[in-house]
Amino acid sequence: MTLHAELRVRRGGFDLGVDLGVERGEVVALLGPNGAGKTTALRALAGLTPGGRVTCDGSAWDGLPAERRPVGVVFQDYLLFAHMSVLDNVAFGPRARGTRKAEANARALDHLRQVGLEDFAKAKPRTLSGGQAQRVALARALATSPELLLLDEPLAALDASTRLRVRSELARHLRTYEGHTLLVTHDPLDAMVLADRIVILEGGRAVQEGAPREVVRQPRTDYVAHLVGLNFYRGTAHSTEVRLDDGGTLTVAEPADGPVHVVFPPSAVSLYQEKPAGSPRNTWPVTVSGIEQHAHTTRVDLDGSPAVLADVTTATVAELRLQPGDELWASLKATEIHTYPR
Amino acid sequence: MRQRLPVVLVLPALAGLAFLLVPLIGLLVEAPWTTLPSQLVSAEVGEALKLSLVCASLATVVCLVLGVPLAWLLARGDLPGTGVVRALVTVPLVLPPVVGGVALLLVLGRRGLVGQHLDAWFGVSLPFTTAGVVVAEAFVAMPFLVISVEGALRAADRRYEEAAATLGASRWLTFRRVTLPGVLPGVVAGTVLCWARALGEFGATITFAGNFPGTTTTMPLAVYLALETDPDAAIVLSVVLLLVSVAVLAGLRDRWIRA
Known part of the structure; x- marks a missing residue:
């Protein structure tokens, strides 16, 4: 019940080569500085950028385009569809995957209820606060019941005061999600709080891997030491x-x-x-x-x-x-x- | 504090504005307002106006059906040679419309490359028919729509389409539900430009479709004809065209383009 990925992306002068394993129910954080290849890795897993092999519970995703992978993505600035209501945003995935409208709407409403936003079903995304938009994005990504949930800097767009609350809420949602979760972030606190395991990415390579407390206690690169303040x-x-x-x-x-x-x-x-x-x-x-x-x-x-x-x-x-x-x-x-x- | 505007720029600017507006004002001043209502309901004017509106609208529909997908292909196709194709699409934009009409005649005429087959297999002959007017107008107006829609597509954030893909949407579904609503203002602006261009089309129409009252004599053609026989009628027709154009532009501008 493991997701294995061997990601190999070469583009221009940049070269990403990283192997990742995520257990079912586990949250792995990909932590690294800007330009380390975190987003490229996420895009390769989602099928938005070609490169590498991914197998999940024995089935290979190689060559599958994004729309045929059982993946849900929470993008950095959420990318909610502005012309659709919140409910239509969340129901979009199930609809696109062939669920009937009534059932898709019911499922979307259920996911909105889980993030506490069922009262905003009819609202347009631009009326939401940053924290609410983030929760809608999470509901939208989970509404297709993906095997792999990808989060790209899920808290970066929030201001400091809401980030604390949204972070603990997100941690709660991630604990109840049963699939595989990969989180991409440059914020060590996000990684420490949200992840069961941290993979440090620098220059397209995984340079350190371990449980958060292990990484904090025994950094292996200047970057990690600087992050944890040692x-x-x-x-x-x-x-x-x-x-x-x-x-x-x-x-x-x-x-x-x-x-x-x-x-x-x-x-x-x-x-x-x-x-x-x-x-x-x-x-x-x-x-x-x-x-x-x-x-x-x-x-x-x-x-x-x-x-x-x-x-x-x-x-x-x-x-x-x-x-x-x-x-x-x-x-x-x-x-x-x-x-x-x- | 506001700085004084430089005279070197303001004077030519005002001259340019006058140059654009004075002829239109002249048209309104010279119009035979007393006889205008009776002229308007006259059979010829009504016929030409109706034909113009119908043909321009049909041509716009043709442009939308063919032009929006073409714009999408140019903006999103990631195909080799896109630059060349884009340049070719803009050729009708700069081509003298009469040349366009001649080209259409050569290809779609009864002995033309494609026209002879249309005639032989389907018994369809486009030149000198109302359908020919639509073809000529669409030929001349489509680049306006394609350029406008393609510009909007290139300016749109492609990551929304990627988000749709990760949710399981095919490219066609993504286009309908995400891309197109996102560029709607651009499509509307392009449609208005396209329609206005089709409404005013003269050269290609008269070359390819000829000038037969009731079937191919659109407003611009009627204006040109009337100028020789009945100048007052020409002015009336011109005023009507002017008002229709301005009304459409103004109406759509407020609702769509400003956003």
Whole structure:
């Protein structure tokens, strides 16, 4: 009961080559930066772009055009048909697949009821709010009872305040959907909240795959580390000493050997004006290259060996009178550093 | 603060406006308003007007039935050589209508390439008939519709058609339920242009269909004939054509084109 896809799309200078597996009932998120090939992968699965092989429960979809694949798509800006009522939008799929009008309408109304919008059946899409339009798009995609539900940046078009609510609602709907779900997003929070498994796509290739908490704890690329907000290095471990590829050495608590990834949170880094005396911790000179105010902390971008991000309190900023170009000392407890083999 | 408009642009603009409007105003001023009602109900004018409206409308229907699919093919067909075909479609647009009439005569005439078979197999002869008027008008007017509809199709967001495809709609269903409603303003605008062009068609009509009162003498032909024998009648016919054109354009503009 698995959907297997080997997607191969070559277009211009871009080359997508990714293998995906989605279990029945599972939600997989394809997470990656812009231009990584996420939307191309989604289009290839939907049959809108040729390329690759897809099998679902043993039947092959290769060569089938979009209209003959059992797929439902929620597009980024929903693409509701403006000249049709909400009900006609949702009934369009069943009608197109040969269901009689009365039955299609009944089914559409049922799907609208599930997303709490049966009162808007007669409304035109342009009268809906962003969150409502998203729910109609979901109802429309599910009304054909697809084997595979594809969601392209389903929350990107919403403003921040509605996104939170719509995200948890969407999570609830996805839990009750019994088919295979693939979600494409560049927002790590969407992926963490909605997906059972995350596939990181960079430059047309899957670079990391795993459960959300695994990906958060053990990033394997700079992009993922940046997404989850960790300092991230590659290095070679000799017992408790790790020599970093880009310069610098860190002392860690867990002994290891061979090539490793090294991560620690920016909040684990402390900054001093003078070199802290007599401590076994990691201590190295750094230069402030940037300061960024976040909600409750200040993130300081530091050059050095290694370069590092540090989160400090507003009090520290005031005390150290931080300015770009300032020379400081960074220190980091060995116990805060997490290493894992690469 | 509004800047002063430059005289270099405003003067030619006003001259251009006057150039377009003064002849029309002249027509209205010169019209024999006292005898106009009686002229209007006269058999000749009524006949020509009726023939013009019927032929232009039929020609527009022909253009819609053939032209909209052609526009779709040009915009969505993804076929090789589309650029060349598009250029060919616009030829009748720039071709002197008389040349179009001659070409039609050569192909559809009784001894023409296609006409001889039409005559031999079906006993159909198009030249110098009312059907011939429709053919001549459609030939000249269709490019207006095709260009207009194709432009609307190219401007339309194709992703809606993709959304329809993922919902299981065939291309024909997608065209009917999604594409066509989306470009309706463009189709209506093209239809109006096409109809207006057909209504005013003169050169191809007189060449291909001749000038037989009651069967092929449309309004423009009647105007031209009357100018030699009865100038007042020519003016009346012209005023009627002017009013019909303006009324149709204005009526449709408010309802459709502005959107």
